[in-house]
Amino acid sequence: xxxxxxxxxxxxxxxxxxxxxxxQEIFAGGAPKYHEKLKEQQKLFVRDRxxxxxxxxxxxxxxxxxxxxxxxxxxxxxxxxxxxxxxxTVCVMANDSTIKAGSWGARTVEKIIRIQxxxxxxxxxxxxxxxxxxxxxxxxxxxxxxxxxxxxxFHNQVRLSGFIPQICILFGPSxxxxxxxxxxxxxxxxxxxxxxxxxxxxxxxxxxxGEKVTLEEMGGAKMxxxxxxxxDVLAANEEQAIAEARRYLEFFPANYTEKPALxxxxxxxxxxxxxxxxxxxxxxxxxxxxxxxVLIDEGSFFDIKKLFATEIITGLARIEGQPVGxxxxxxxxxxxxxxxxxADKAAKFINLCDAFSIPLLFLADVPGFMxxxxxxxxxxxxxxxxxxxxxxxxxxxKISVIVRKAYGAGLYAMSGPxxxxxxxxxxxTAQIAVMGPEAAVNAVYSNKIEAIEDPKERVAFVKEKHNExxxxxxxxxxxxxxxxxxxxxxSNLREVLADRFRFYSTKNVPQPPKKHSVYPV
Amino acid sequence: xxxxxxxxxxxxxTVNVKEGEEVAAGQVVMVLESMKMExxxxxxxxxxxxxxxxxxxxxxxxxxxxxxxxx
Numbered sequence: 001x002x003x004x005x006x007x008x009x010x011x012x013x014x015x016x017x018x019x020x021x022x023x024q025e026i027f028a029g030g031a032p033k034y035h036e037k038l039k040e041q042q043k044l045f046v047r048d049r050x051x052x053x054x055x056x057x058x059x060x061x062x063x064x065x066x067x068x069x070x071x072x073x074x075x076x077x078x079x080x081x082x083x084x085x086x087x088x089t090v091c092v093m094a095n096d097s098t099i100k101a102g103s104w105g106a107r108t109v110e111k112i113i114r115i116q117x118x119x120x121x122x123x124x125x126x127x128x129x130x131x132x133x134x135x136x137x138x139x140x141x142x143x144x145x146x147x148x149x150x151x152x153x154f155h156n157q158v159r160l161s162g163f164i165p166q167i168c169i170l171f172g173p174s175x176x177x178x179x180x181x182x183x184x185x186x187x188x189x190x191x192x193x194x195x196x197x198x199x200x201x202x203x204x205x206x207x208x209x210g211e212k213v214t215l216e217e218m219g220g221a222k223m224x225x226x227x228x229x230x231x232d233v234l235a236a237n238e239e240q241a242i243a244e245a246r247r248y249l250e251f252f253p254a255n256y257t258e259k260p261a262l263x264x265x266x267x268x269x270x271x272x273x274x275x276x277x278x279x280x281x282x283x284x285x286x287x288x289x290x291x292x293x294v295l296i297d298e299g300s301f302f303d304i305k306k307l308f309a310t311e312i313i314t315g316l317a318r319i320e321g322q323p324v325g326x327x328x329x330x331x332x333x334x335x336x337x338x339x340x341x342x343a344d345k346a347a348k349f350i351n352l353c354d355a356f357s358i359p360l361l362f363l364a365d366v367p368g369f370m371x372x373x374x375x376x377x378x379x380x381x382x383x384x385x386x387x388x389x390x391x392x393x394x395x396x397x398k399i400s401v402i403v404r405k406a407y408g409a410g411l412y413a414m415s416g417p418x419x420x421x422x423x424x425x426x427x428x429t430a431q432i433a434v435m436g437p438e439a440a441v442n443a444v445y446s447n448k449i450e451a452i453e454d455p456k457e458r459v460a461f462v463k464e465k466h467n468e469x470x471x472x473x474x475x476x477x478x479x480x481x482x483x484x485x486x487x488x489x490x491s492n493l494r495e496v497l498a499d500r501f502r503f504y505s506t507k508n509v510p511q512p513p514k515k516h517s518v519y520p521v
Numbered sequence: 522x523x524x525x526x527x528x529x530x531x532x533x534x535t536v537n538v539k540e541g542e543e544v545a546a547g548q549v550v551m552v553l554e555s556m557k558m559e560x561x562x563x564x565x566x567x568x569x570x571x572x573x574x575x576x577x578x579x580x581x582x583x584x585x586x587x588x589x590x591x592x
Contacts, residue, residue, distance in 0.1 A: 283559050334529045335558025367556045372530055374583070436557050 026064050026074040030098025038098065041194055043171060044238050046079055046096040049129055052242045053092065059083030062114065066107040073099055076107040077132075080115035082122075085249050091119035094129035097172055102132035104178070106142035109150050116156040123255040125165040127245065128181050131172035150177060157184035162355040165252045169241050170195035170221070170231070182230065186352050187248060187304065189241045190221035190231040197224055197231075226307040229341060234307060248302055251316045251323045252356050259357045265321040266297035274490030278429055282405045282436065288313055288330045288363065291403070295319060295494045296326075304349055309341035310334075314349035316358065320498035322505075325353030328363035329414070331404075338369045338413060340383035346413070347390040354390075359397035359501050362421070366410030367436065385520035388412055392419050393517065397504035399423055399497060402430035402475075402484065417483055422504045425496065426475050426484045433473040441465040522571065525562055525588040527581045531555025536577055538588070542570045550588050553581065568592045 002008055029035070029045060038045060044052070051057035059081040067076040077099035081092050093112045095102035104112075119126040135144055143149050154177075160166060161184060168185035172194050179197045182188040190197075198219030205211045205218065217223060224231035233248075235241035253260050277290050292301065296317040303315040311334040315326055327346050329336035353360055369375075369384050391398075391413065400421040406414060411432055415421045426432075433440065442449070445465055452458040471477075478484050488496050534554035544550055544564045551573075553560040568590040575587050 283554075283557055285559055285561055331558070332561070335556055335560050337529065337556045337558065339529075367558050370529065370556065374530065438557055 022065065022068055026068065029074060029096050030100075031072075034098035041172075042237065043097070043131070043194060045098065046094045046129070046131070049171070049238065049242065050079060050081060050083075050092065050094055052239060053127070053129075053245065054081075054083035054085060055087065059092070062118075063107070063111040066111055067105065073105065075099075076105050076111065077102055078104075078108045078111050080111045082115075082118065082124075085125075085127075085246055088124070088249065088254055089122065090125045090127055090249070091115050091122070092127045092129060095132040095172075097131040097133075100133075100136060102172065103134060103136040104132065104143055104150060105136045105139040108136075109143045109153065110148060112153050113148055113156060116153065116160065119164055120156075120160060123164060123257070125167065125249060125252065125254060126160060128166070128168045128185060130168055130170050130174045130178070130181055132175070132178055133173060134175040134178045154180050154184060157181070161186075162256060162351075164255045165249070165356060167245055167248065169245050170197065171238055171241070172196070173198075175201065186355075187232045188224075188230065189233040189235055189244050189248075190225060191235050191238055191241050192221045195221040195224075195231075222307075225305070229305060229308045229345060231308075232304050244302075248316070251302065251358065256355060256357070260323045262323075263297075263318060263321045266300065266318070268296060268494055269293040269298040274427070274493065278404060278427070278490070280429060282431060283335075285332045285335070287332045288328045288336075288365070291363070292317070292326065292328065294490075295497065296324075297321065301326075305345050309339065309345045311336055311339065312342040312346050314345055316353075319361075319494065319501060322498065322501050323358050324361045324501060325349060325358045326361045326363065327414070329366040329403075329410075331365050336366050338366060338384065338387075338410060339375060340378050340380050343369075343380075343383040343387035343413070347386040350387075350390040350394050354394035354396050357396055359504065360391075360394060360399070360415070361497065361501075362391075362398070362400045362415040364400065364402050364406040364411070364414035364416075365404040366406055366414055368408035368410040369413075382520055384409060384413065388419075389517065389520060391415050395507075395509040395511065397422050397501060397507050399425065399500060399504075401493070401497075402426045402432060404429050405431045405433075405436065407431075407433055407435050417485075422507065423485045423500060424483075425486045425488050425493075426479065427490055427493070428475065428487060430475045430478075430484070430487075431473055432475070432478055432483070433469075437466045437469045437473075440469050523565055523568065523590045523592065524586045525550065525564065525590065527553060527562075527583050527585045527587055528560065529553075529555050529583045531560060531581065533575045533577050533579045533581065533587075534559060536573060536575075538570050538573070540570050540573055544568060544570060544590065550590075551575075553587075562587055564588075564590055566590065566592060 061081045067073040077096050079094045093115050166185045168182040168188045170190045174197045196219040225234040300318040313328040398421040400415040417424045531553040534552040538550045546567045548564045549561045551562040571591045572589040
């Protein structure tokens with residue numbers, strides 16, 4: 001074969017054929033039988049996942065030829081790529097479970113480290129699409145203990161935490177040490193039925209500690225999203241998981257130096273008014289989600305840890321197009337009482353929003369922290385301290401709305417007046433106190449109440465003291481004393497919040513110089 | 522059989538159903554009182570109330586079975 005100048009092209013064609021063959025092998029992934037297995041598990045091939053994730057399915061890949069001479073390890077079981085999501089550049093690492101179950105060899109690890117380094121240099125979000133059996137034991141010396149071994153991936157994640165958004169979508173297993181990839185991400189989206197996270201497999205648990213348990217019970221998606229709190233979003237299938245990741249990213253800037261994008265305003269969902277939703281009886285339950293619908297742009301809510309510690313709601317939303325992070329007590333679940341898990345959930349969410357300049361809205365209807373032996377032994381004070389520290393040290397705009405009651409340390413946890421919210425707003429139903437009237441009267445007058453023999457007289461005495469107490473904690477008295485900044489009609493709350501968040505958008509609070517706080521973990 | 526369990530420690534405030542009664546999914550079958558708050562206990566699925574395990578005024582711990590419902 002000769003070209004137009006009469007030069008022999010045979011060698012060139014051979015080069016191109018070799019390249020083409022190699023690329024075809026790489027794009028094909030593992031052997032056909034492993035692709036069949038994916039279909040049985042209702043999983044997508046890694047490259048199909050990436051096409052769904054990136055705008056127009058387009059991405060630029062690095063390290064495609066990693067381990068290409070090995071024959072059966074195309075790309076060494078991981079795709080690392082850059083592309084756009086919602087028009088914003090992101091970096092991605094994605095395990096290929098058709099190749100040795102997505103296990104990590106030396107080049108797999110090196111590729112992941114390199115894409116993390118690119119994400120750092122470019123200051124763009126990093127996504128981890130995890131579906132991996134963990135370390136490739138046969139390669140352990142080359143990939144496990146060394147300076148650029150697997151540990152470096154986690155080190156980089158910690159280094160990048162709060163610098164750029166880090167998102168994990170868990171499609172399959174994330175086993176042993178690999179389970180720390182999701183643990184260090186800002187958010188973990190898990191696919192129901194296939195995703196799992198565990199340090200020791202059920203087989204290992206049976207051998208080592210004698211426990212007989214299924215994978216789903218020990219580390220399944222439902223368990224992690226509702227019990228352990230390691231999962232944030234439970235997705236029904238892979239397509240939904242990827243769509244959720246894309247939606248989540250809409251709320252975030254590329255890195256900590258930028259601000260999240262504003263969007264066009266959408267009206268709130270039509271429905272009942274706040275006056276109709278919130279019962280006057282402080283002890284009666286209502287659904288805070290219905291109240292949220294009145295305040296936020298319709299369809300904008302992104303629930304984080306929806307199934308975990310349901311007594312507190314944490315999620316991203318928009319109010320007149322402005323992104324906000326919402327922390328709201330849920331009176332419908334456990335009375336909205338704060339537990340160790342609720343404190344953990346809210347603390348991480350506040351840290352997340354504060355890291356990426358997302359303003360915070362607290363909606364308080366909280367009887368306080370749970371009491372009793374069980375929670376004390378579980379360290380509720382330590383967990384509560386985490387929440388109060390996260391809330392207190394957040395420097396983004398903070399608006400605290402006392403929806404109904406805010407008792408005891410519950411007031412503090414929900415960014416009460418002492419914690420420098422930019423404004424503390426009360427609805428007319430608000431009640432702020434160390435404790436509720438019944439508990440307070442009982443605490444102060446229990447001996448006196450017991451000493452009154454006539455039942456009618458006793459009831460009258462208790463009622464009189466209740467009324468005195470209610471007068472003491474009257475919300476207009478609190479406003480008169482400048483304890484709270486404003487009382488707002490429920491029908492005006494959405495507009496007031498939108499105006500104030502716009503006003504506070506230039507907030508800049510210098511912090512006292514120090515290395516870092518001593519976290520109460 | 523579905524077992525409805527206490528979500529937290531407290532006392533039984535009201536029992537809203539009787540054994541043998543048909544209930545709908547989401548129906549409040551019992552209300553607990555804890556931390557001065559009313560905590561509704563809802564049927565997770567429709568069915569017939571087989572057994573009521575706690576009466577008004579009883580102290581229950583979290584995870585205690587309150588009501589058993591037959592599908």
